[in-house]
Each structure stands twice: as C-alpha cells, then as structure tokens.
Amino acid sequence: MADFDRLRNVLSRNQILVEVLHRARDVGLPGWYLAAGCVVQTVWNFLDGRAAAQGIKDYDLVYHDAADLGWDAEDRVIRAVATRCEDLPVEVEVRNEARVHLWYEAKFGIPCCPYASTEAAIDAFPAICSCVGVRLGDDGTWRFHAPHGLGDLFAMVVRPNPVLAPREVYETKAARWLTQWPRLRVLPWP
Template sequence: MQVLTTARALELPDWLVFSGAVYQRVLNHLTGRDADYGIRDYDLGYFDPADISYEAEDLVIRRVAAAFDSPLKEMVEVRNQARVHVWFEGKFGEPYAPLTRTAEALTRFVSPLFAVGVRLEPDDALTIEAPFGLEDLFSMTLRRNPHRPTNGFPRTAASATARWPELVVAN
C-alpha cells in the first residue's frame, strides 16, 4: 500500500504497479509464505508519449526515487511504457510494437499469471487491470501468453517454479 499511495501522490500519467509486486504477493498468500518472499522490486509503469527520450524518463525515475525512503527507494523501478519499444528488442532480442497505454503492456507479459496491474484511485478504490482475467493467478497456473510467442517461457517457468513449486505449468 505504501508504494500505491506514494505512486498515486506522484500523479504520473496512466500509471500502474504491476508484475511481481502484484502476482508474487498473491502467490505468497496462497502458499502461506511471508508477504515479501521473492519480491525483488516494485514495477511502476506510466505512459507519457509526449517525450519518449531516456532523459525525460530519467527525470521521472529520479522524482520517483526521491519520493521513497530506503529500501523502497532502491526497489521501485519506474518505466515509461510509451518508450519500451525503443529498447526492448535490443535487450531481449524480440520485436516490440509501440504501446498505446500502460495496461496494454500486460497483454505482452510472458504468462497471463503475471499480467496483473493495480492503481490506487483518489477515492482509495483499487483499479485492477488483468487482460487475461485472474483465473490463472488464483489457480496458480503458469502458461504461455497465447498472444506472445517467446523463447523465454521455459526460463521464466523454471525461475517461478523454483520459488513456488506449487505452481502448475501448463503448455
């Protein structure tokens, strides 16, 4: 909640906290593990197509870091989803078409189990973005994203099942 509350106060455009910050806490709850087990970072995405330069994103990264105390200062990783297509292929070797909003990034995650994002609204309501639904997450089923062919799924599945052996890997 601290990450969500601070992110809300930053008023970034079209922001979501997503990925491990969300699904790992659910898996930890379902398996009786400590809430922080396995969490290395908190992914905070926002969407600002006005300036997709690294310099503009770096200003936001610095602003976000200044809003948190340690250890969250080092754990919150913020990225402008409007510029992911600029660097993704160079880093991961797969093409990545430009996005139109932050929640669209979830449709490209390796597995539907990971594709969940949340935002804390001004009235304290949670907006949950889950383009594939929540069934895989709550049934602890790890399967390939049917819309994203990738060679990275076996590596991702091995890493996830090493931390949560209760996961069922479906092909």
Template sequence: MTHLRYAGAGREAQERALVQIIRSQPHLMAILEGMNALDLPDPLLASGAIYNTVWNVLTGRPVLTGINDADVVYFDDSDLSYAAEDRTIRRAAAQFAGSPIPVEVRNQARVHLWFPQRFGMAYPPLNRSAEMMLYFATRTHAVAARLEPDGGISIHAPFGLDDMFGFRVTPNPALPNRETHECKAARAKAIWPELTIVPWPTG
C-alpha cells in the same frame, strides 16, 4: 489445498480477494500511494510484486518471498527521450527510498524504442500502460493495480485472474518469448512448488 480457495471463483470474487490482499500489505499500499504522490500519468503497479505477494499470502509464506522488485509503469508520450524518463526515475527513487523492495519505474510509451535492440524482436507502440500486459511472455503475470483518487483500487488483468489464483503459469505467445516464459516459470516453481507450469505451445 487452501491456497486454491479462490481458483474458479469468478472474476468479481477474485478481484475482491485481490484488492483485500493488496490492502493488507503495507509494502504494496505504500507503493500505490507513492505513485499518486509522484503524479505519474496512467500509473500501474504491475507483475511480480502483486502475483508473488498473492502466492505468498495464500501459501502462508513471508510476504516478500521471491519478490525481486516492484514494477511501476506510467504512460507519457509527450517526451519520448530517455532524459525525460530518467528524471521521473530519479524522482521515484527518492519517493521509494524506504521501500523494503526496489521499485523500478518505466515509461511504457518508450518501450518500442529500446525493446528490439535489447530482446531482438519487434514491439508495437502502446497507447496506454495496461496494453503492455498483452505482450507479457506469461499470462499469469499480466496483473496490475492502481489506487484511484476516490481511494478505490482498480485491477487491470487482460487475461483474468484465474491463472494467478489457480497457481498456473500460463504462456502468452503474442511474441516469441518462449525462453522468457520458461526461465521465469522454472524460477517460480523452485520457490512455489504448488505451481503448475503450462508449456509453451508448439507449432
């Protein structure tokens, strides 16, 4: 059960462990450094590239196992056009051309404009990048990091880190995203059988 060695360790200890894991992984550090090179406003590296890497490190798997892409987000409400976002996406594509995993870049100030049409449900306008995690279908996935100007790594996790370190996939019913939670949970369980899947709440 060594993969659970940080479960229940407390927020400070878990943040230190996560920062240590991130710093040990060149693919994550290159993305964090690239985000700063692009000078993105309110940037975060979020979701699978982080929690999947943690699970791989703690279970001794190759570090890129199960990682489809890296989600890099920023918040710029000065221009909500797709054209502006696309310019940033193109700059990022050049910056991350050598990454071993694809890097997807999205402006969180625009999500409420396209989310209802794509997913069939309303989405509130956000005020900063980290707010996106409040609406993730799964609380476990709500973890993000940023490389600060002083070289420190800040961790953003509104629901804490114990689900991730406890290998629990826990739903977040903030939006009616049951299908998303269940599909992602099933995929993750097939890759990391150590996971416990918490069912979507009923009623």
C-alpha cells in the same frame, strides 16, 4: 467483482505494496500501475501461507507517457520515484511503457510495436497470470487491469502469453518462479 475483491484483500496484506501504491499515486504518472511480479508474488505468498512480501525484491511501477520519449524524461521519473521510495526495503523499478518499442528488439531480438497505453503493455506480459495491474484512484479506490481475469493467478498456473515475449523469456521467468513456489503448475510454450 468478487475476484477483484479477493485480490484487493490479498494485496492489502503486503504493506510495502500498499505503501508503494500510495506513493505512486502521489507522483501522478499518467496511466500508472503496479504490475506483474509484485502483484503475482504477493498472491502466491498468500496461497503458500508465507509472509505477503517475502522474497519480493522489486516492485514494477509502469506508466505511459508518449509526450517525451527521450531517455532523460524517463530517467527523471525513475530518479523522482527512487527518492520518494528510498526508505522502503525494496527497489521500485519504473518503466515508461511508451518507450518499450525503442529498446525491446535490441534486448530480446524481436520488434515490439509501440504501446498505445499501459494496459496494452500489461496485456503483452509473458505469462497470463502476470497480466495484472493495480493502482489507486484519487479517491483511494483500488482499480485493476486484468485482461485474462484472475483464474490462473489464484490457481497458481503459469500459462504462456505468446503475444510478444519470446519463448526464452517465458521459460526463464517460469523456471525462476518455480524455485520459490514449487507448487506452481507451469504450462509449456505452445
């Protein structure tokens, strides 16, 4: 629990992230989290002594709604969140993780089985350190999903998670991160 208290304290320093959390909670998406980049980069900024939101251009809001897998349903959510967050200086990227299997193979060249939940999607993110999601409960409590713990995240270790993402996706992401956080220790693809 101490690791999650530490994570909450660090993420609380990013006022944009906190504001997106509140707005996302109010939208009421099923199984939603802010995940991956905005969480990871806030922690790395803190560890590097930078401003919490420095260089974070987008905030990933993921959810799982299998009731309507059509593009129009997801697009309505994307537009609603964009309107709700239009005054923020960042883009909030919205993705219905229940739909990923419909387009993943065309984009990345390998099939993706349908995810049963947002947590299952987070578990398959390409780097262990980025398999982290945070959301606010209705009572305002912070809730986390981090299937691999937070050790790599706070140690600034980028370790491959070859559950789904191809090697190229991992290596491209790791190379991009190294340009901003040169202290990262990137482990090779197995």
